[in-house]
Amino acid sequence: GHGEVEDETEFNYEKEGDKGPSKWGTLKPEWAMCGKGKMQSPIDLWDKRFLLDPNLGYLRSNYLPSNATLKNRGHDIMLKFEGVNAGRGITINDTEYQLQQLHWHSPSEHTINGKRFFLEEHMVHESKDGRITVVAFFYKLGRLDPFLFSLERQLKRITDTHESEEYVGVIDPIRVDFESKHYYRYIGSLTSPPCSENVIWTISKEMKTVTLKQLDLLRVSVHDQSNTNARPLQRKNERPVAFYTP
Ligand code: MLT
Ligand code: ZN
Structure with missing residues (x-):
């Protein structure tokens, strides 16, 4: 694993707090990148900087239905895949x-031309040698999201209790079908400690929709004063953002 932090008391999103985003890099030696990294996430995705990259193709995915457990990590709600079928995913550059x-993060962490969205989903993938890639989706308010709807019963059971878990059964993560999808691509980091870099980001331009009720269900998991689990925007430092259009 890449050392995800599971304890909400270790860091939070309070702007002026001792454990807020501007302090993450000083809280533990292993988290130094959060403060001094030059390729941090999230960033604003700004049209004028996009390069149309002919080497990008549609994302090949081979997801399989897997056992999944929903967990309240204090700073977010996570759906963890496990079991024999777990571990299929996507292929990028072979x-x-x-x-x-x-x-999920709410509001969104990345922005497009400065615009922030209600919700952002991160699908975290890892290669055998420990490289990380995240596929992200924005949500706007609108129709019910069927995937979140299918998790509603378990979500309600874990929203109040930090570290609580609910087994949700076999979940099919096929929803990533990039064949006809536009996406942004850049190299960044994890958006929470340890803020490890060289993370390949793929951010769908096509958005999902979510109802206010569904949004609230996810947001109650964030218990600190800030009522957010979005890290502030980071410096781009001349990093190019590529755009794939089918
Ligand atoms: C991220 O998207 O970078 C995450 O918030 C890291 C994590 O899964 O803990
Ligand atoms: Zn995330």
């Missing part, structure tokens, strides 16, 4: 990345 977990 490297296979296996789906480990997905989770």
Whole structure:
């Protein structure tokens, strides 16, 4: 694993707090990148900087239905995949990345031309040699999201209790079908400690929709004063953002 932090008391999103985003890099030596990294995430995705990259193609995925457990990590709600079928995922530049977990940030962490969205989903994948890639989706308010709807019963059981878990059964993560999808691509980091870099980001331009009720269900998991689990925007430092259009 890439050392995900599971304890909400270790860091939070309070702007002026001792454990807020501007302090993450000083809280533990292993988290230094959060403060001094030059390729941090999230960033604003700004049209004028996009390069149309002919080397990008549609994302090949081979997800399989897997056993999944929903967990309240205090700073977010995570769906963790496990079991014999777990571990299928996507292929980028001939490297296979296996789906480990997905989770949500509200409001969105990335922005497009400065615009922030209600919700952002991160599907975290890892290769055999420990490289990480995240596939992200924005949500706007609208129709019910069927995937979140299918998790509603278990979500309600874990929203109040940090570290609580609910086995949800076999979940099919096929929802990533990039064949006809536009996406942004850049190299960044994890958006929470340890903020490890060289993370390949793939951010769908096509958005999902979510109802206010569904959004609230996810948001109650964030118990600190800030009522957010979005890390502030980070410096781009001349990093190019590529755009794939089918
Ligand atoms: C991220 O998307 O970078 C995450 O929030 C890291 C994690 O899964 O803990
Ligand atoms: Zn995330």
